[in-house]
Amino acid sequence: MNQKNRLQSGGRIDRNQPMSFEFNGQLMVGYQGDTLASALLANGVDVVGRSFKYSRPRGIVTAGADEPNAVVQLGATEATQTPNVRATQQELFDGLVAGSTNGWPSVDNDFMGMVGKIGGSMMPPGFYYKTFMFPQSLWETYETFIRKAAGLGRSSKESDVDVYDRMNQFCDVLVVGAGPAGLCAALAAARGGARVILADEQSEFGGSLLDGKETISGKPADEWINKVVTELEKTEDVLLLPRSTVNGYHDQNFLTIHQRCSDHLSDRAPTNQPRHRMHRVRAKRVILATGAQERPLVFGNNDIPGCMTSTAVSTYINRYGVAPGENLVVMTTNDYGYQAAMDWHDAGRKVSCVVDTRETVTGYVVDAMHERGIRIMTGSAITEVHGSKRVKAVSIAPINEDGSKVVGPAAKWNVDTVASSGGWSPAVHLSCHTGSRPVWNDDIIGFVPGPTVQKQLTAGGINGCYELENVFKEGLGAGKQALKELGLEPTRLMTPKVESHERNPAMALFLVPHRKPMSRAPKQFVDYQNDVTAGGIELACREGFQSIEHVKRYTALGFGTDQGKLGNINGMAIAAQVQNKTLPETGTTVFRPNYTPITFGAIAGRDCGELFDPKRYTAMQPWHVANGALFEDVGQWKRPWYFPKPGESMQAALNRECKATRESVGILDASTLGKIDIQGKDAREFLGRVYTNAWAKLPVGKCRYGLMCGEDGMIFDDGVTSCLGENHFLMTTTTGGAARVLEWLEIYHQTEWPELEVYFNSVTDHWSTMTISGPNSRKLLAELTDADLSNDNFGFMDWKTANVAGVPARIFRISFTGELSYEINVQANYGLHVWEQLFAHGEKYNLTPYGTETMHILRAEKGFIIAGQDTDGAVHPHDLGMSWAVANSKPFSYIGKRGMAREDCVRPDRKQLVGLKTTDPNVVIPEGSQGVFDPKAPIPMPMVGHVTSSYWSENLGHSIAMGLVKGGLSKMGEKVYYPQADGSVIEAEICSPVFLDPKGERQNV
Amino acid sequence: MLHIFCPHCAEYREEEEFHAKGQAHIPRPLDPEALSDKEWGEYLYFRKNPRGIHHELWVHAAGCRKFFNMTRDTVTYEIHETYKIGEKPTVTAQS
């Protein structure tokens, strides 16, 4: 295909750098400087997609972020697939591959098109709600169908091959938009010495100046742009970010900028370069210079390819050297629309006429048309477009003064392009992100930013200020104002000189009348992407939807990837008109981040793959890996789960580990347990307030188990705390609870009992902890330490300092297995060394490493609880049969005491933790099974509690379990039943949870 | 994301460093046993959810680990002040 619409000269493209690309399988050529959209138009491509609901052929309408139709799927390979890219914002590069997203199975001929053609009345607003709601069982079928038909792109089925970055930034002034207002604001701020960031979504700075033929101080606008940009580049502390969309304006001037670093270069980012970068900016002042977007007019069949906004027509001619047709008609409600006619004519193509909806028009625009011999038809409108895949003709008819009625016969004009201008809508989106509502301004026929709590200034088009000279003034003014507010000294700056024109007042027209009523007229599209028509909005209002938010949701107005940039104001105005309200009464819907869609990659940055979440390893990790451990996640810790031998099943490994520990000696890496160092003269008093048991008399050298409860009396953590010195304790917590417990201690100390002198510090990572457990643990440890390990000298629940394997250590004689156990703590750096030394000496005792799973089984054989597994936040110590760990005589009302005494906490039929022995000793009840007392009770069966821990015990030769049972502590010997999903029922007897060594003799030897 | 002035560090830091801990100024009753179940329940569970000015407890979790109070507008998210435990707010719903 040749570039039939490319002009011989002009534009900011480089005709010496051709670039080939593929669209819907067809090879085409464009130039360096093109967007995908301008290259498609240059190649004469009319249809770029199919619409969402009616599947009508659609062409390019705009030249920017507001584009509703040219939304394409990008990517030359599966891994680089990117959905929903606006062709108007995608710069062309050599080798670009794109395809239509909406248009299944093909753009030119598709299934939904036929459904749509059967009759528009078959697909009214709410069509999807009404049609696909029932039966629900078919929803999955519907959804597949709708998604395919809606065709809003697809993501890659492969991993993203690119990398993404994130940067935290701060500045004095963030200027959003580098058009005439933004450039002036940035210049003024930079001259005053402020730290400035200037961001613009386009590839080049200049904004609207790039699209027109303005002269500034008698010279082409780009000379002025270059001068300003060069100065900004040279100024220290100024960061210029082209191709960077400020997408979100969050609280307290926190803004996110989505920078596309390499999307303009190639299909995937060059090696060692990020594809996108997310800047997270905290700005002292924000200047919004986001400009305005042109509203297209709403008229019959206004979606036929060849219908565009008037600025888009000018932009394609002036910036890209493309005239997207041969024969133009312009319809406008304001003077700005005439520019398209001038540019089209000056490009050497035919302008049939300008249709002005106003009764009279005088001055500059009339002269300009007169000079070019272009006819103006005032008091008229294009009521309807004819054609299917391209505009073929238009019907032009006279309308009355307020634009509500057609007042005469229509004449048909043969044209192939329609440029329409309904005026400007300030781009207020960002100013609304933090909850500020825009305010309607009758003078400019648009919404402008409303009051906000953000430290925000605005300049130019966003304020409804469109005359270039005033735009410059506002930009400079905003820059100076920002400096003043920051206590910096503004410098004098001259306002650039530009030609200005007296303008005729614009007309407020949001719907062009047709001789038929709205519901019968040819479709008048308001929101192209979602196929929302004026008739659809009228119907929604008639069906009782009054709030604009409801109308929006019922019709899907503004729901597409363009977020209603093009159609929202027209849609709201039509809803207002139908309801006989004013636009300010109807109000707007809410704009939320992001302004344009962004990639997940940009959000994730480098926090993916290995870096998704930090991983915590103990010092013995290399040994665990070398010895075949499988790992389990406990919080961020990677803990050995079990250590299978080659070919060994999990159960076989657990059986071996459990037996070896009880028969000789096993070893557990317990380094992950939370450790909190507590010091201060009131440390002991403090412990007494946060634990349920007594701490006043614990002597130096002793350890004690404690339960920690919330104010509601429910257990939230447990562990052993040791007295290291009169005013010095070491608290251990569960692995997952360490951070929470430390914060818990701090909050009570800082907010309730600041008079207590006590200090807390996490020392979890400072110590490596290894527990050797089993009858031979003393013999093994004796080979490595000088300490006297005799039972008389070093009894159960004692701790001592000693050397172990030549390294200073703390040894705690505590046991979570019920066996003779020593918990050896050494400085983390020595952990691996001591571990290896234990194994060097341990072979003759069959020293067996075990992981969390065997630890769970061994403690369950002893009925020891795990907080968070056997408790769930609704269990207090008495429920666990652990009244022995609750002191009643402590003088201070410790945390949990009052809570446990509540009426509901002393009911005898509370769920209580008991042991469960299955009638069939080989059956292991699935954890989580719900128990019932009567397995024949009708459904819904009264449930009496669930199984919290359940294992096969190789040592005992039968299964063991613990569970919560209603009133369980007084039901010893009674039966409880666990119905299973497969219909079977497991019968168990309620028993003591201590299955092994009930007198606790093994740990005391 | 909020920008929070830690009164202990005397610096503005990003919200990511902080945890919100709920309503401020709820002292633990000095004699819990003297309270009825209902009164204890009020202390345990009942919290305000005002539209507008609210006093909250925060902790500089990834910073100095200290707790402090914040007066914040729940509608606009404006932070009117942060102040140390034991101090009184200068901005209140009445003021």
Ligand SMILES: [Zn+2]
């Ligand atoms: Zn701090």
